[in-house]
Each structure stands twice: as C-alpha cells, then as structure tokens.
Amino acid sequence: MMIYSEKAPAKINLTLDALHKREDGYHELEMIMTTIDLADRIDLVETDDGRIHMDSTSGLVPLDERNLAYRAASLLRERFGIRQGVRIFIHKKIPVAAGLAGGSSDAAATLRGLNRMWKLGLTLEELVKLGAELGSDVPYCVQMGTALAKGRGEILRPLPPPPPCWVVLAKPPHGISTADIFRRLDIDRISARPETEKMIEALSRSDYPAVCRLLGNVLEEVTLEMFPEVRRLKERIRRYGADGVLMSGSGPTVFGLVDRESRARRIVNALRGFCRQVFAVRMLGIPEELSARGG
Ligand SMILES: C[C@](O)(CO)[C@H](O)COP(=O)(O)OP(=O)(O)OC[C@H]1O[C@@H](n2ccc(N)nc2=O)[C@H](O)[C@@H]1O
Numbered sequence: 001m002m003i004y005s006e007k008a009p010a011k012i013n014l015t016l017d018a019l020h021k022r023e024d025g026y027h028e029l030e031m032i033m034t035t036i037d038l039a040d041r042i043d044l045v046e047t048d049d050g051r052i053h054m055d056s057t058s059g060l061v062p063l064d065e066r067n068l069a070y071r072a073a074s075l076l077r078e079r080f081g082i083r084q085g086v087r088i089f090i091h092k093k094i095p096v097a098a099g100l101a102g103g104s105s106d107a108a109a110t111l112r113g114l115n116r117m118w119k120l121g122l123t124l125e126e127l128v129k130l131g132a133e134l135g136s137d138v139p140y141c142v143q144m145g146t147a148l149a150k151g152r153g154e155i156l157r158p159l160p161p162p163p164p165c166w167v168v169l170a171k172p173p174h175g176i177s178t179a180d181i182f183r184r185l186d187i188d189r190i191s192a193r194p195e196t197e198k199m200i201e202a203l204s205r206s207d208y209p210a211v212c213r214l215l216g217n218v219l220e221e222v223t224l225e226m227f228p229e230v231r232r233l234k235e236r237i238r239r240y241g242a243d244g245v246l247m248s249g250s251g252p253t254v255f256g257l258v259d260r261e262s263r264a265r266r267i268v269n270a271l272r273g274f275c276r277q278v279f280a281v282r283m284l285g286i287p288e289e290l291s292a293r294g295g
C-alpha cells in the first residue's frame with residue numbers, strides 16, 4: 001500500500017489590504033503572505049471503491065464534503081474522469097478557523113498529492129487555477145513561499161522570503177468566520193492601510209526592522225473591536241518583547257516576530273498562562289525548505 005504524504009503548512013499575513021467591494025460580493029485584496037513551519041500532514045491512499053473517505057486527528061474538522069480537502073479530491077475526480085477512490089487522512093496541527101489558512105492548505109496539499117498519485121501531470125500553474133475554484137487562499141497555498149496576492153487572492157506574484165526570524169503565534173479559544181469579518185468591514189472607514197509597496201522593498205532589502213514596522217492588516221480593526229481579548233493578547237505579545245505584532249488573516253490568531261529563538265521561547269512561556277494554543281516556529285519563506293515532501 002503506497003502512501004502519498006504532503007506537508008500542508010500554515011500562512012501568516014505580513015500585510016492585508018482591502019481595496020473595494022466587488023460586484024461578485026468578494027473584496028478586491030492586496031496582501032503579502034508567507035509560509036511558516038507549522039503544518040498539517042496529508043496522507044493519501046488509493047482505494048478501488050471509487051469513493052472519497054476522510055479521517056483526521058482533529059475532532060474539529062468536518063469529515064464529509066464540507067471539508068476543503070474532500071472538495072479538492074472531488075474536483076479532480078470530476079474534472080479528469082478519475083474512477084479510483086482515495087482515503088484522505090489529515091494530521092491536524094494548524095488551529096482551526098484561526099486565520100492561518102489551515103483548510104486551504106489541506107486542500108492545496110491534496111491537489112499536489114493527488115496530482116502525483118493519479119499521475120495527472122498538472123503543472124503548478126494549473127493546480128493554482130484549480131485551487132481558485134475551491135477558495136480564495138487555496139491558490140496561494142498551492143504555490144507556498146512568500147507572495148503578493150491580488151484579486152480574490154488568486155493573482156500571485158512570488159516575493160523574496162522574509163529575513164530569518166521566529167514567529168510566536170497565539171490563538172484565542174474561539175474560531176472566527178471570515179465571511180462575518182468581511183461583512184463588518186466598512187471600506188470607507190479604514191483608518192490605516194498597510195504600505196504594501198514599502199513592505200515589498202523591505203523584503204527585497206531583507207530589512208528586518210522595516211518588516212516589523214510595516215506589518216498591517218485592515219481586518220484587524222474589525223476583529224479587535226468584536227473580540228477585546230484579541231486586542232489584549234496582541235498588546236501582551238508586544239509587551240513581552242516581540243519586534244512586530246499583527247493579527248493574521250481575519251483572525252483571531254495573533255503573531256509576533258522575534259529575531260532570536262531564546263526570546264521566542266521566553267514569550268511563549270509568558271503567554272502560556274493566558275492562551276492554550278501558543279507556538280514558536282520559523283518562517284518557511286524559502287523555496288528549498290518547502291520542497292521537502294512529507295514531514
Ligand atoms: C482573509 C483571508 O484569509 C486572507 O488570507 C482570505 O482572503 C480568506 O480566504 P478563504 O477563507 O479561502 O475565503 P473564502 O472561503 O473564499 O471566502 C470566505 C468569505 O470571505 C469573504 N471574502 C473572502 C475573500 C475575499 N477576497 N473577499 C471576501 O469578501 C466572502 O464573504 C467569502 O464568502
């Protein structure tokens with residue numbers, strides 16, 4: 001029995017800007033995302049019953065067609081007339097409904113893995129296009145690394161990786177509905193927008209202080225207003241010594257950037273009493289680090 005394993009890493013937003021609301025109800029976005037060393041693992045095994053089976057170490061993810069990984073498999077089966085079935089096992093490490101693109105990354109890893117298993121011969125570009133049919137974050141998750149994403153998230157431009165540093169993440173206990181946060185966003189009342197171009201320049205110079213200073217996310221105001229504990233968590237991470245702090249995606253996960261592992265560990269220990277899900281991980285913005293399969 002052959003197992004096809006794929007690593008499904010989480011992302012964080014270094015910037016997130018919403019330019020306007022579109023006719024299709026989605027928001028025109030401009031955001032910089034980078035991959036971090038916090039990952040699910042997807043194991044795929046072929047079955048001959050022509051069905052999609054799902055299982056997971058987490059009780060928090062749906063195990064039917066509501067799961068984005070299920071939908072990824074279903075999309076490939078229909079589009080390419082595949083008869084075989086598949087058993088998808090998700091080893092869940094990424095917190096659910098956290099703003100870290102966990103479900104999207106699982107779907108992207110499923111696309112990559114099934115492309116190998118079913119020998120579809122699809123290029124990364126073709127997989128990115130298929131990913132766009134599944135969700136706004138899926139195209140980026142197919143590609144991984146550091147990228148500027150525009151449109152709904154499907155127009156991608158690779159960027160240089162962030163300077164080497166540590167990321168401390170804290171996820172408050174409740175999950176957040178992305179749709180809910182976008183619904184409450186008032187585009188005309190955004191008080192501070194990230195300077196996307198300057199962030200791109202900072203990445204090109206590998207300028208760590210500038211990257212920390214330029215972190216920005218227009219959804220933060222909305223989420224912080226709704227959940228004061230997320231604001232307090234953010235303040236705490238800064239107080240404990242992070243060089244830059246931001247909420248990722250629509251939240252509620254908040255992250256801090258730190259230049260040394262010892263400082264990252266210290267912040268994690270200080271946060272433990274306030275938050276159950278705390279992690280210190282490295283950025284994975286470099287392509288060689290991402291090409292290692294499995295995990
Ligand atoms: C906030 C981010 O996480 C940033 O990375 C993503 O843009 C959200 O990505 P996602 O969870 O894959 O999003 P989807 O499942 O496509 O959309 C969830 C909901 O978010 C809102 N949404 C999402 C993306 C976008 N560009 N504009 C939107 O308004 C829509 O109401 C949509 O119904």
Ligand SMILES: Nc1ncnc2c1ncn2[C@@H]1O[C@H](COP(=O)(O)OP(=O)(O)OP(=O)(O)O)[C@@H](O)[C@H]1O
Pocket residue numbers: 060061062066067068069090095096097098099100101102103104106107137175176178249250251
């Ligand atoms: N494979 C999956 N892993 C986690 N959640 C999934 C998965 N498939 C579907 N879901 C559903 O999607 C919802 C959002 O979960 P997810 O962890 O992807 O959120 P997120 O990290 O906020 O995503 P994003 O940053 O892309 O908005 C969950 O409430 C869950 O019911």
